[in-house]
Each structure stands twice: as C-alpha cells, then as structure tokens.
Amino acid sequence: MSLDQIDEHQASVLYELVQCIKNESRVSEVDCPEDTEIVTKLAEHLNLAKITVVEYASVSDEKLDNPSAVSETFDSGKEWSEPVIHRELLQDNSVVIIKAFPKKDIVLSDFEREILEIFCTNLYIVKSRIRLTTKLVRAVFYDHQLGIYSFAYGEKMISQVLQTSESSKYAVAFFNLFRFSNVNELLGRHRADEAMRAYAREFQKLFTEPEILWRVGGDNFGALFRKEHLDSFLELIQGKSIRYGRGTGEKLLISATAGIYLITENTDNRSQVIDSAMAAMASAKYDRHVRYVVFDEGLGKELEHTRRIESGFDKTVRNHEYYARYQPKVSLDGNRLIGAEALCRWKHGDKEIQPFEFIPMLEKSIRICQLDFYMLDHVCSDIAGWIKEGIEPVKVSVNFSRKHLNDEHFVERIISVLDKHSVPHELISVEFTETSSEEDYQKLKKVIFELKDNNIEAVVDDFGIGYSSLSLIAQVPFKELKIDKFFVDKITDEKSNNTIMIRNIINMAHDMNMMCIAEGVESIEQIEVLKRYGCLNVQGYYFDKPLEKEEFRTRLLSPVYDTKK
Template sequence: MNEESQKRYYTLLEQLLENINRPKDVDFDTINDILVELFKVLRVSKAIAEFYPSQDHEKASKGQIFVCFESTGSNKVAFTKRIVTKAMTVIRCTVYMLEDEEPFDDEELKKVEIVCNVMLNFIAYDGLQGIVEDLTFYDEDGYRNVRAFMRFLYELKLKTNIGNYSAIHFNLKHFTLVNQEIGRSAGDMAMRNYYELIERIIGSEGIVCRLGGDNFVAIVNNERLSDIISIIEGAPVEYDCNDSARIMVSATAGVYRIPEDHTSEDSRDILDKAVVASQAAKKGDKENVVYYDDNMILEKEKTMRIQQMFPEALANKEYQVYYQPKIDIGTGIIIGAEALCRWIRDDEVISPADFIPILEQSSDICKLDFYMLDCVCKDIRRWLDEKRDVVRVSVNFSRKHMMDVDFLEHIIRVIDDNNVPHKFIELELTETTTDVEFRDLKRIVSGLQKAGIYTSVDDFGMGYSSLNLIKEINWNVLKVDKSFLPVDEDDDKSTRSIMFKYVVAMAKELGLETLAEGVETKNQIEVLKNNNCNLAQGYYFDKPLPKNDFEDRLDQHKYEM
C-alpha cells in the first residue's frame, strides 16, 4: 500500500469512527459511503456483514444481511471473521477480492481486520438495540405488547391533543371454539389477520397491541373510531391462504373516549377505564360494545369491596342457604329442592346478582360453593336424624372447579364427613365451552355418578355446546332454561313452544329427568303437562325459602294443584 493510500485509509477510518460514535445522530448512508471508500482502498471487491439473534437463527439463515459494497467481477473470499457475543448473538463479516488480485499482505490484512472489527461492533450494537426493542415492546408471537401501548400513549400526549383519541379494549368472542372448529394454527392465522385488519384501519396515528391470549387494546383517532367499531362487531378474515377460506371474527369491547381536559399523568388510567368498560360488555348479553362512564368506576369499587368483605363474611356465616322446591306437577309432591345462596348482612338480604358474579371473577366462588355444600349436607343430616321425609337437594358449582384436579375427591369428602347418603345430593354444573373443561367435566360427571351422586346440567340451551354436552355426557337431570318455556302469550306454533316441545322430547328419549325452570303461571303448568314434562321449579309454587320455611314445606309434603 503506497503512502497516499495509507493516508487515505487513516482519514477514512477516522471519519468512520467519528460517525459511528454519534449514537443520537447516526447517518447510515454516510457510514456506508465511508465503508465503500475504505474497502476500495484495501482492494476489497465485496463486503458482507451478517447479524443473527442466536446460533439457531444462524443455522436457519434467519438474520439481517447487509451488503455494504460489491463491485463487478468474479470474487474470492479473502477474509472472514465470526463473533459470538455474550448475549449469544452471532455477527459475521466476510470480505472478497477479485479472482486475479494478489492476496493481502500482512499489513493489508491487519487493516482489513480493523475495518471489519469496527463494522462488526457497530452492527452488533445496532442489532442488539433491535433485539432489546423486540423483547421490550413485542410479545413472543410478534404482537406489540402493553409496553408499546404505554410508550405510544406517552409520546402521543407530548405531541398532540389526546382528546381527539379513544382507547379500546377488546376481547375476541368464542375464540376457543374457533380454534376447535378450524384448528389452532388456522385460528392463529385468523387472529393475526384480524389484528392486521384493525392495524391498517388505525394507521400510523394510532396503535393496536395484544395484552395476552385474545385480549387487545388500541388507541384510535376518533375520525376512524366508527370504522374500528364496525370491525369489532364482526368482519370476515382469511384463515387459509391456500384456498382463501374465511371465518367471521368479532369481539366484545370497551371504549373510553379520552376527554380533551384529560390531566392524569398515569397513562394506565386510560387503559384501566377501557378495561372497565370492556368487562361490562363481556358481562352483558346485549351490547358487544360499551362506552365508559364514571358509574363504572363505582361498580369497580363495589367489586373490590365485596371481594375484601368475603373472607370475613364467610367466617361469620353471613351466607345462608335458601331452598327452592322442585315439584312433581302430576301429584304436587315435593321431589327435591335447589340450594341457593343468600348473603344476609346487618339484617339485609343481598341478592346473589350483587355478589355471585363478582366472586366468579376469582377463586372465591369455589370456597363459597363448598361452604354451601357443607351447609346443605348438615341440614340433610339433621333432617334424617329428625325422621323427616328428606328429598334430593341440588347444589350449584361453578365451572371454575374444573381447574381442580382433585375436585371429585373434595366433593365426596364433604358429603361423607357429614355422613349423608350420596343419593340425597345432586350437583348442578353450568354449561362449558372449552375443550379442556369439557374433558374434565365428562370425567367428573362420570365419577360422581359412580359414587351415586346425581348430576344435572343447568341452564340447558343457553351455551354453545348444548347438544354435544348431552351427547357425550350421561347426565341424570336436564334443567331446561326458562327462556325456552312458553309464556302465556305463546300459542302452539310459537318458536318457544316448538323448541320446548322438542327439547323435552329429546331429553325424555335420552332417559333424562327433565325439569322446567322459571314456572310462574297456571298456563305454563298446562304446557308442561301437554309436553310430558313432569317436574317444575319456579315462583308458581314458591320463591327460594329460608331454611325454616322450607322445612315447613317439607312437613306439608305437597302442594295443592
């Protein structure tokens, strides 16, 4: 290398180092131009830098490849360097020279290595910055995460009027069923395409992120809010790119219109309010999209209060069993009862609608269910000891118990500890939708029946797996939800009358005891008789009764029909 080339090399190297050491103002085009000139001075005909997040990525050739210089002609490898960093990332630099060039001498080789080292260090730093970005702001499936949401919201507050935006928290509806129907990989593709559809409509002025599973959150310019709501309410998305197969995906959502005078420094406050509205949408049975209002915070505070009060209330036995009789409408005889929970605090009866859904949000409901079972068993044992005519009592159990692998043993232990014959206990289990719960439900129902404990499926017809539920599981009792029971205005041709007729006929054909819930009028009794549904429960006979009142009914034994 002559003296002029030496000078040129050191000048360019100094410029390269100066530009690379500007972390806040790195000009990649300038750096590349300097590298090109350096490689020309060093007789390099081609230079390639590679970055791989791991050695596995390197083996699979999945990384970033940067060709910083390439001249025309046939090339041969002149020098290569590979480094595995402490973070286990892999960086590699390969330089080439033309086939007819003389090999590098020792001095040239050192200079080539110096340039490669500088380039590798820069690429390693830049690549690691990208990895840190991915790990911090993206989840394992490549969706932006809640940190990305918070960063976007912070930056948005700095540069614009946040009152022009809304936060949306949305949860995909019945996505477990979607995965069961089309398979998990196809379900993943459907979710991704739905996400990208929303992302395209939101554009660069907003953001959509995944909180986990099928839960998402977005910030949307209000000009595009109605378009996003339309997608949330339902949109067809592809799940198989080979044959363009599509499925309809929809969600429940909570929307928080950020006020122009929003002053909270905590960005999480915006997310929390969208989540509160989303929870209201998920609990409701009419509106898929709910807009936040301040009353929802009061509801949230009420929820927290009830959850905090629960341990003390349980210890103080404030939860009491009320019994609603089940009647054979042919004879008027009480053939059973359903145990229902009432919370009595400071002489006030609190409706289950005010606390059961709240306890359902945690494992508290499981503690309450077993408390109720224990109380029922104690009552039955006492009735037996008092020589009363004892009837079978059904106790409701939440499907949250499906997560307990020893659920069956726990139930039997409570019954046996109270020395109650198994035939006097019936477990009412609500419908279930997920594959894991369904499999566990089948195992539990089978185990209960082997132990001589009756089982009933509650609210039949209200879920999404009704027919499969009775096809796959041998229940003892089917309780037909009151929404299927014809009202006095219905004639024989009404939808309700027809559906009730065939649900009862199907249950009878399958050998199930069939009980109609919510019976309130004499006409409904006649409908039951005409359809051979002999068992009923409802206000026509009695509302849920305190224990002493129910014991009086037991002693009377029957109702006048």
Template sequence: MWYRFLTLPLRTGGEIMANLDNTDEKLTTQDDFSELFIKYIDAMVDFEHFSRETLVDVLCRLARSFRLTKVVTEFYMSSVDEKDGKGEILCDFNEGSADIVVLKKELISRTGAIVRTIAYSAKGTEHLSNKEEQQLDICLRSMMSYIGRNRMQKAIENLAFHDNNGYPNFAYFFRHLEKMNKTGGFNGFTAIMYSLKNFSVINRDLGFEEGNAVMKAHFDTLRDMIGNSGTVCRVGGDNFAAIFPNEMLEKILAFFEGTPIIYDRLTSSSAIVSAYAGVFIIPSDFKYERPGNIVEMILPTCQTAKISDEADVVYASMQYIEDKENVSKIRRHFEEALNNYEFHAYYQPKVNVETGRIIGAEALCRWIRDGRIIPPMDFIPILERNTDIFRLDFYMLDLVCKNIRKWLDEGKNVVRISINFSRKHLVDPELLDKIVSIINRYDIPYEYIEIELTETTTEGDYLKLKKLVEGLTKIGIHTSIDDFGIGYSSLNLIRELPWNVMKIDRSLLPISSTDPKDFSTVLYKHITTMASDMGIECLTEGVETAEQVQILRDNYCLYAQGYYYDKPLPLDEFEKRLEIGQYPIN
C-alpha cells in the first residue's frame, strides 16, 4: 500500500508475541496478558469472521489489566481536518475518572492522516512497571495500526466511489452492476437514467445552497424508495442513474412526474421537482458483458426524453437498438464523408415580404451519399453527442465562405448568408477566433456572414453565449437568435445580448388572421413589435401560405423564410435565384 502506519505489520497475536520474546530485553509476560493480546490481534485480522463485539470485549479486558479507566483514539485525514474538528473520536472503554494520562501515542501517515491514542487512569492508581508500559505501548500501536488502516481504506473507498458532494458516483453504479451479474443477474430489473427538469431555475430562484439541498432531498427520497433492492447514483450535475425491481417502476415514474420535496425540515420549505427519464426494462435474454451494456441503453434514451416534445419518459426497445446501430454507422461514415466532400450547402432564401427581394439565405447542411440525401435529423443529433458537430459546423462555414468568395470574384449579386452553430461550441474558449480565422482566410467582408445560435438552458452557457455574441457584433459579424420563443430564457437573451436578427420560430406564427383576439395572433403581434422597438431585424421561419405572408406584413415583420418562397436549394439553383433577385409580390 502507499501508506504505512507501523513498522510492525498486522500479524497474528502468536507471531507478535514470538517477536517480543526475541527482543533484546526479553519480556516475561503474565499468562493472562499473552492470552488476551493474542486474542486481541487475532480479532483484528480475522477478516472472514470479524466481530466488533469480540474485539471490544478483548480491548476492555486488556485495559483493565493495565488498570486503565479510559482509552480514546482519534483519527483525522489531515492536520487541517484536525484543526476544523473533522475527524473521528473512538472510545470503547470508559470505566472511571480519566485523571492521568498514562500513555499517549501518535502516528502520521505519508498522506498526512493522523492517528492518536491516549490511555488514562484515575488518581491513586498504581503506576505501570516498565514491562507493563512496553506491553501497553505495543497494544496502542496495534490499535492505531488497525484503526488507521481501516479508516484509510474507508476513505479511499469513499473517494473512489463517491463524488465531492457525497453522492455515490458512476463507478459505484458500475460496481453494483458487476455484483448483480455475479450474484443473480438482471432478470426482473429495470435500469433508468433520469435528469431533473429545469433545475437551473430552482438554483436561480432559491440559490445554489438551497438548490443543493433540494437535489439531495430528492435523491434521498428515491434511495429510500429503492432501499436495498437496488441502487441509485449521481452521474454528474442534475443527472442520475438507478436500477431496481420491475415492480417499483410505476411508483418511481409517478415520483418523477412532480413531487413536493421538503428540503428544510425546520421551516418545512419545499420545491416541486420533476424529471426526464430513459428506461430500460431488462429482458430475460439480455446478454451482459460489461456495465456499459446497460448504460448504453439508458443514457441516450434519457437524452432523447430531454429534447422530446412528446414524452418525458423514453423506453429503450428493439427499435432503439436498431437506432443505436444506425448511430454507429453514421459515426463510422462521417470521417469518410468529410474527406469525400459529401456534405453540401443548400441555401434557403430570406425574403423581404414588402418587396419580394432576396435579402439573404440560410445555409443548411445536406449529406449526399450514393446519390441519396440523408435527412439532417438522421445525422445532426448524432453528431451533437460528441465533438463531430464541431468539425461539421466549421466545414459548413468554410464551404459558405468559399461560395461567397466565388460570387464576389465573378461579380455576382451577394447577400448575407447565415450559418448555424451548435450550442455545443460554447465549451470552446477559442470559438470566436476560429470563426474569424475561417472568414479571413477567404477575405470575406464581415457584412456577408451571419452566425445563427440557439437559446441556452444553463447559466454557464448563457455567459459564454453572451461573450461570443458581443465579440462577433463588435467586429461587424451579424448574429441571430434562432428558434426564438421555444426556450424559457428568450426574453432575457434579447434584453442583454446585442443580437442583430431575431428568427421567430414557426410554432409562434398564426395559421390565419381571422381572429385578431386569438392568443397566437396577439402573442405574435407583441413579439414583432418588441423586436422593432429594440431595433432588431425580425424574420419569421416556416412561412408557407400567402395568408401568412400578409400576417407578417400586418405585424411589421419584414422578413420571411419558408416554402412559400422556396425550399432549401442546391448551389446552382440558388445562384439562379440570386440572378433574378426577387419573387413576385401578391
């Protein structure tokens, strides 16, 4: 082991007594001490049949043989913990007045852990002889070695299988799965991964300290529900995993629907917490090879539940297994597709509804493989699960810049082109520099580039998004907030970030204008008015009918994008549209 408390290792009592008999100053110990000490050491090292009661009993009998009244052992992981009073004080023998310190021993491990044992006696007690003091010294050292090793093993166990907040971690969950596989298998069990809904809102409204208390109370409640029949762990952030018998599933899913969680018993303060969940009811013919076999079923289904508009609970199924195989195929072919230039930019025009003039376009990625277009929804979500989406987004920006450079060199009509960037990029502190570097490589005037970004869901991402938008705007690159109105933080985002363009999601566009008091009509009117008053360009996506175009005109939304004007067009067709420059006005 990487630490050592004693030069004297833990051996059997007989071995230690034999060692004492061979010392320079041979001890002629009493028969009762020899017998008790052997029992004492043997009780420590009998791991298979360990009995704490037996160990304490022998300890007490030894203490009485030395005429002690109290024995105290202290354990601290560090000197800092000792100063802060964060440690353990053990006292299994306390039978009188502790007036005099008979012997005090202290050992410090290489890691800085401190073990200290103090033996006391009462006033007027006969002093220990030299032989007795040596015997007591050996007893206390043995005790410190045992307690120190035991506590360090527990500390190492805790560090390996618990996170910094004390939650069982993924390694703990994996170990539990391995034990289940060895002891009875998974038939009759359900595995889930769940994510607390909108927990950033709870943290924002209550504060992080109370938010942590809410999370811990929710976790403890579920752990108590599962009991010893399964386990639950924290994966990270507000994400957790659990496994339990099938008959508990209905009760647990009901718990996830939204339950008041009391997080402060003194004030009875509570918060309603709900969750998304990915569920895998483990079939009887399930073939387990490693813990990842189960995690691979519940992790993506939980992610799907979080982004789904239809259900908060998603079940892993045979269809899901087929989907997983499709994920593997997409990832295998992605590198080859990049090298073979299989990804193309299709351009969907943006149109001024008053004049019909093409004022811009959105570059949309299309994957053409073996003559077939692979729909974006078949590969974009897969690439967003890792850093592949970074490479695709930069590829698309490079391709768009190359096309703009071609148009400029040929003297063609050029309009501003918007390129989508996944919010996943926000983890990259050099994102702004990378975007500018690609644009500068083709010497593209910044006025022809617009970066489209979607709303964020966390405070950390919001701050990174704010920094990026401010940086782009400062140097003259347009930014647009995509799908405005479908995220909870929309109003805060347009209030604090210097957007150039607001793209209103198609879900907010009224189908018709027959009822001016209709909720969707009123809402759309106020959004467009707000954008106009703030000096933000307003564009509505998903415009499909002449009536919707008129709704935009009536509400002073100047720009539209949608199938009413054009679908996303391949490069050559879009260039023809640019030559004409506008659409008929109805």
C-alpha cells in the first residue's frame, strides 16, 4: 500500500505523527516528543514491542560496539522480533542508531515500514536537537578547565529552586580556596588545576540534582545544596587531604573560606541570595578571619548599611563631603614637623561621620579605590596651593587599599595625579597596610619597585600584624616603617615581650636604613621609652590631633612644637 491509498484511521495516525514532527521544534532536555503520549500511540499502532536509541561517539566506536549512550524510548514489556534499524551519521562523525522492535511474530506491511521510517527519522531529529542543546548548555554553562558548571548555570539553578515549594530546604554558598596561589607556585598551573579539580569532585560527591557546584572564576566557587548536607560541606571547607595526579598518589591539604546563606520560606530574590552569601564570604575572609560565616540578621544590617554607603558614594563625592585631615609626623630631635599622614574624613551636613562607619564598607567594593584617588587628588591640590603661596611643604603619605594591587596601571595613575598638580614626586609617599596573602605580597613587591623607580617612597603601615612581616621588609625597598599603635600602647612595660620586640624592630629598621615611626603616641612616658630605644619619629595626639587643611597650613608656618612637649 502506498501513502496515497491510506484509510481514515491510517490518515489519523499520520496526522498525529505530523503534529509530533511539528512539535519537535520545542525540544528541551526535560520535555521532548520521545517522552510524549504520541510516541506510545504510534508504537502501539505499529505493533512495536520496544524502541531503543543507541549513540556512538564515532564510527570506530560503532564498529567496536562501544556506545556512549543507550536509552529505551518505549518498552511494552512484550517479546520482540528482529528490529528495523535506522542509522544516521552526524557531521561530527558520531552515529545515532534507532532500533524499532516489532512484537514477536508480527510482520510489518510496506505502509507500516514507511510510517516507521518517518517515525525513526523524527526520533533522530529529536535526538539531534537534544545533542545540540546539550552542547550549547555545555558551551554557555560549563567551565571546561575543571569540567564543572559555570556561575551562569549556578544562577539559573538558584532561580529554579526558588520557584519550588521546597526552596527553604536549600542553602547557597560561595567559597575561596585558601592561599591557592601558593599551590600554583609550588606545583605549577597544570598540577594545581588537577588538585583543584580533585577538591571540586569531593563536593560533587555530596550532591544529587538539583544540587550543584559551580566555578565563579580563578579559585572561587559556589554551591547550591540541601541543608542536610551543610555539615559535610563545612567539613570539606575546613580542610581535606586531596589525592591528585594520575597514579602518583600525591596528596595536598586544601581548605577554603566560605560564606553561606540559608534560604527561608520568604526568600524569593536570586540577587538577595547571591549578595548575602558573598557578603558572608567577605566577612569570613577580611573581617573575622575564620573559615566560614553563615549570613545572619546582624550581617544583613551591615550589608544594608554598606549598600547605602555605596549607593550614595557618587553624590557624596560630588558634594565634596569627603576631605583630608593631616596627622603631623614629628621628630623628637627638636620636636619639629617632618611630615604628615592624610586621613580621610566625611562631613555630612553638620554631622562628622567616623571612619569606621564608612571605610570598611567601601573596602568591600571598588569604591575604596575611587576614594583613595579622590584623596590623593585633594592632597596634591593642597600641596600645590601651599607651594604657590611660598609655604615650604612636608612629605605627605596617602593611604591606598590593597585592592589597587590588581590594577596594572596603578602606579601610572598615581604619577598622572601628581604631575597634573605639578607636585614633586618626593613630596608624596604611598602607604600600604601589610598584605594578608602571598598573592598580594608578590603584587606589592612589583608596585613598590615601580614607585621607587619614579622617586615615590612607600610606607609599610601596621607593621607586625599582617603577612610575613620580616620577609616583606627584607625584599621590598620601603623607606619608612610604622609601628602599629597596638604595640605602642604597651611599650611602657619594658620587661614585656611586646616591648622587647619593639626595641628589636627599631634596631632592625636602623640597620636597614629605614626611618622608623611610632603611631598613636599619647603620653610622655611613651615618648621617653621610644627615645631611649632610638625611635625619634612619632605621630599621635601627644603632639597633635589630625588637623584640617587650614590648621595644618598654620602648623607648616610654625613647624616647631613647644619645647615643653
């Protein structure tokens, strides 16, 4: 029988098949025609017992009968006879074979074979579209370096979970591998990636769909998982001995710093989930120095405060509400003004807002970088003004966040500001706090040498409370070392370990031809001890509070302090 001789029932079956073919344009990974009722109807009409789809990655694999996937599209549970086989060779040299098994002892008519051929062709189209969709998903949502999902897919899955009735059973985390830059240096990029991949697999072992792990970038990751897996997740965060390398048996302890957000029944905003988890991670890493922080109400209020500070930043800058106060640096040899540190202050209307109320918040975003250069510009403008008046200026140190270390043009930008105001380079020094990681340490070394090449001095602030202090000053050409107030406060107990350490830091600075300056000096007793130990440069309330521009101008005109001091 040919297709132009079909009866009404057969025409109905063909119509349904045509509709199935038309609908295949809506194929997705979770909703495709091979799973619809029409497939079952057609299979039953054609007296099929079973339909299987076999996929081979290549023709060679087909010859070796080494399939990459085998799926049963339909199975009646009845016995079958030899199949009708439909084979398609794809452009990428992969092969799809559709096998339609008639029920035992059934002989298909020519018409049924033609229908079956159309049916198999449709299934092939469906499979091809699914393969294409899968490839697109992998291209868009996959991190090919580690073989896990990307951040974009993580965002997608968070949105999907939030739309379900069980969303409150889930948590979202972001985490950063602890000092993994050291691992890169120790093992090399390729072997470090192997270790990172092995660590990622440990998380994947915990998860079942829709729980997933994704890579944000570099050594930063995210995860969506059920709360029942939280304890196991945290065990991995706190450290896991990872076996990496093919057949080498080498092991490496890897840990991370994480921020976690526990989704509640009222959570319906993906951005809120992501921002909260990231804020918790930042708090763990930079504020509390712990392995993990779970987002809570207190952190929520802090995040909201941070958002208000950030959202109003541009307006605050336009209104010139940020300004510089100058903390004098004084030589105890003659009580003479020898320099100053520019400190950022914020005056909003009649209210003076304390630095701790806005600096830490801006430190969590790139806004701090904008503020640092805003301050440098104002300091240079002030110095240029004093020079124009014929007032002899002193060197002013300006504070810069470690975030600038990721800016390849950081030093160029500093020079540009100085040259714009025609300020001699030797009148500005750049003040950094000690770095908190090996990666920052290496970047800092590079920046300091660039500054030195351009006649700009660098100051190491808060000496003794950061990363690898002795290594830092041994390898980096700092001209000034500042002893943190934490140590100065305890210096009057001359038998304490604290004071012994201060004495040796001062001697070391002298031997390395570095100027040593003590911060936070407030009493004559501290002055006397510092003099005895040979630290003759100080800053603090004993001599002066941080001065506004005009007050500091007056001090420049009268640079020697009263001898009674």
